[in-house]
Amino acid sequence: MAGTGKAHLRDSPTPILRVEDLVIEYHTKGELPVQAVSGVSLEVHSGETLAIIGESGCGKSTLGKGILQVIETKSGSVVFDGVEITKLSKEEMRQTRPNIQMIFQDSISALDPHMTVSSIVEQPLKVWNRGNAEERKTKVNDLLRSVGLDPEVVGDRKPSEFSGGQCQRISIARALTLAPKVLICDEPVSSLDVSIQAQILNILQEMKNRYGLSLVFISHDLSVVRAISTRIVVMYLGKICEIADPDTLCDTPRHHYTHALVSSVPVPDPTIKNRRAILQGEPPSSTNPPSGCRFRTRCPAATELCATEEPQLREITPGNYVACHHPRN
Amino acid sequence: MSDLITISDLVVDFDTKRGTLHAVRGVSLSIAAGESVGIVGESGSGKTVFSRATMGLLRGRKVHRTGKIIFEGTDLGTLDSEHVREYWGTKIAMVFQDPMTALNPVRRIGSQMTESLVKRLGMSKADAKKRAIELLSQVRLPEPELALHKYPHQLSGGMRQRVMIAMSIACNPKLLFADEPTTALDVTVQAQVLELMADLRRDMGMAMVIVTHDLGVVAGYTDRIAVMYGGEIVELATTTDLFANVKMPYTEALMNAIPRIDRKRGSSLATIEGMPPDPTTNHTGCAFAARCPFAQQKCHDQHPELVDAGNGHLYRCFFPIGGK
Numbered sequence: 001m002a003g004t005g006k007a008h009l010r011d012s013p014t015p016i017l018r019v020e021d022l023v024i025e026y027h028t029k030g031e032l033p034v035q036a037v038s039g040v041s042l043e044v045h046s047g048e049t050l051a052i053i054g055e056s057g058c059g060k061s062t063l064g065k066g067i068l069q070v071i072e073t074k075s076g077s078v079v080f081d082g083v084e085i086t087k088l089s090k091e092e093m094r095q096t097r098p099n100i101q102m103i104f105q106d107s108i109s110a111l112d113p114h115m116t117v118s119s120i121v122e123q124p125l126k127v128w129n130r131g132n133a134e135e136r137k138t139k140v141n142d143l144l145r146s147v148g149l150d151p152e153v154v155g156d157r158k159p160s161e162f163s164g165g166q167c168q169r170i171s172i173a174r175a176l177t178l179a180p181k182v183l184i185c186d187e188p189v190s191s192l193d194v195s196i197q198a199q200i201l202n203i204l205q206e207m208k209n210r211y212g213l214s215l216v217f218i219s220h221d222l223s224v225v226r227a228i229s230t231r232i233v234v235m236y237l238g239k240i241c242e243i244a245d246p247d248t249l250c251d252t253p254r255h256h257y258t259h260a261l262v263s264s265v266p267v268p269d270p271t272i273k274n275r276r277a278i279l280q281g282e283p284p285s286s287t288n289p290p291s292g293c294r295f296r297t298r299c300p301a302a303t304e305l306c307a308t309e310e311p312q313l314r315e316i317t318p319g320n321y322v323a324c325h326h327p328r329n
Numbered sequence: 330m331s332d333l334i335t336i337s338d339l340v341v342d343f344d345t346k347r348g349t350l351h352a353v354r355g356v357s358l359s360i361a362a363g364e365s366v367g368i369v370g371e372s373g374s375g376k377t378v379f380s381r382a383t384m385g386l387l388r389g390r391k392v393h394r395t396g397k398i399i400f401e402g403t404d405l406g407t408l409d410s411e412h413v414r415e416y417w418g419t420k421i422a423m424v425f426q427d428p429m430t431a432l433n434p435v436r437r438i439g440s441q442m443t444e445s446l447v448k449r450l451g452m453s454k455a456d457a458k459k460r461a462i463e464l465l466s467q468v469r470l471p472e473p474e475l476a477l478h479k480y481p482h483q484l485s486g487g488m489r490q491r492v493m494i495a496m497s498i499a500c501n502p503k504l505l506f507a508d509e510p511t512t513a514l515d516v517t518v519q520a521q522v523l524e525l526m527a528d529l530r531r532d533m534g535m536a537m538v539i540v541t542h543d544l545g546v547v548a549g550y551t552d553r554i555a556v557m558y559g560g561e562i563v564e565l566a567t568t569t570d571l572f573a574n575v576k577m578p579y580t581e582a583l584m585n586a587i588p589r590i591d592r593k594r595g596s597s598l599a600t601i602e603g604m605p606p607d608p609t610t611n612h613t614g615c616a617f618a619a620r621c622p623f624a625q626q627k628c629h630d631q632h633p634e635l636v637d638a639g640n641g642h643l644y645r646c647f648f649p650i651g652g653k
Contacts, residue, residue, distance in 0.1 A: 055515045056486065163372070163604075193371045193542045198586045198598035220515045223590040227598055250590055264520040265590040268545035270568045279517045281471065282485055
């Protein structure tokens with residue numbers, strides 16, 4: 001992969017979220033620091049669903065947490081609604097955070113098992129002292145209803161009585177209580193049955209339209225994000241490989257890594273055989289990433305140039321940015 | 330092909346605080362030698378309990394099992410735990426969803442792999458080590474010698490699943506159960522593991538049962554697919570026939586719910602409304618009736634039996650798609 005570069009950033013219209021040259025490092029005892037996110041730039045426009053795709057260890061979840069400033073960023077900037085949030089004090093960041101909320105993959109462990117569903121959804125309102133008891137109750141009931149749960153039935157029950165899909169609905173309701181502008185979804189459907197996945201994806205879509213949210217949707221599964229995203233960002237070992245709209249990216253992937261990802265997705269049709277270009281091996285260690293293009297060790301088209309020079313993101317066709325010396329046609 | 334294993338009318342009930350839980354309600358299935366069968370269903374459909382009961386893994390005071398499990402002429406259901414153990418690993422093996430919890434976290438890969446070779450096949454330690462390296466290269470694990478000295482946490486999820494597969498094929502089983510073998514893995518690694526399992530099956534002539542919630546995963550890797558719902562098989566057909574002539578509305582709903590990469594961006598994904606049936610209750614009608622868009626009064630009153638569409642395509646529905 002790919003490279004750094006910011007050719008894809010646009011200033012107008014003003015994005016709701018703009019990440020520039022973000023670097024996030026993890027330090028472990030006795031080992032070299034790992035750069036999980038290595039100079040990533042991207043922006044999220046108002047009302048958009050930006051998907052971030054990649055394998056385990058590509059830094060996609062770290063990037064999500066970095067945007068929320070729940071982990072320390074080493075350098076780079078995150079501008080939310082015109083404000084640089086990496087420089088904010090703890091209290092200022094706390095004041096900003098209701099605007100950016102997050103939901104997680106394991107929805108059951110993300111909910112306090114001792115609290116009832118309505119108190120879980122109400123808690124953000126209490127913390128921020130919004131409304132009186134009655135107003136809060138109305139708000140909580142509205143939210144639960146909007147994610148397809150009946151407050152009369154579920155309100156007094158505890159998370160352990162619910163399935164993964166229902167817990168994810170509760171998480172969504174909780175994340176929306178403070179009316180955020182951006183919702184970061186970290187693999188929200190990966191641990192759910194396919195039949196339930198579609199329900200959650202539809203709810204997210206509906207919430208986005210109803211509350212004017214912008215979504216950052218982190219996933220390893222292209223088939224899930226194709227249906228719901230406005231743009232897709234492909235990451236590999238902490239860097240961006242390719243950015244495009246879903247149809248362009250899935251139908252004519254230009255980066256060899258994107259192509260491998262697209263071909264790995266199982267197609268539920270037994271008549272389509274052997275279309276899977278299978279990527280050999282697994283990503284190399286990010287403690288000591290390959291020189292030049294980070295994908296070159298698994299890339300079928302790698303040349304010497306790829307080892308010496310890091311490819312920069314450039315626009316190949318309008319809106320399609322690729323960081324590759326030898327893109328596919 | 331002759332049948333390797335014939336399961337007839339398997340029923341598994343559990344005693345729970347909430348009453349009797351009917352996990353499997355009379356499942357019959359034959360698997361031929363070398364065949365690959367997919368068992369597909371949502372959480373709670375009974376697919377995992379079915380495969381574990383078939384292996385004889387479910388035992389105890391709170392488990393009630395009836396029905397026959399004839400494997401090469403022997404009813405596994407009648408064997409006591411000492412004797413059924415002789416089948417585990419050597420004749421029937423299993424790969425689980427979560428290789429992190431299936432492997433012992435405080436023992437090196439090498440010692441976990443050689444243990445069964447020494448105990449089961451009576452190999453010497455040196456031979457077992459050699460065989461372990463052979464097995465690890467068979468599952469295409471890079472640097473197998475080094476892997477023997479590692480602990481499970483030092484391997485990635487895909488590599489751990491390869492180790493699990495290597496251990497499960499160590500004694501050349503005739504039947505391999507794989508319970509959601511790729512659900513915890515990235516799509517790229519998922520494809521690698523499925524290809525690997527398909528190759529091993531072909532090379533070793535082993536029959537394989539892939540248990541999963543994702544029809545997309547099994548579409549390219551199975552000869553036949555059984556769809557389970559509410560503890561029963563609701564449709565059983567060859568993979569090509571199932572996708573071409575789906576009969577059961579539930580199967581169709583499952584197919585439509587799969588997000589597909591080969592479809593353009595759509596407005597909204599098809600969902601299956603409602604929840605799977607409560608396994609502690611007895612339903613008089615069709616288990617899917619409450620969620621079925623085509624349900625009529627008959628579906629709520631009578632329980633549909635499995636019907637053969639003529640070519641071995643079985644379905645459990647009064648009003649099948651495309652008529653009878």
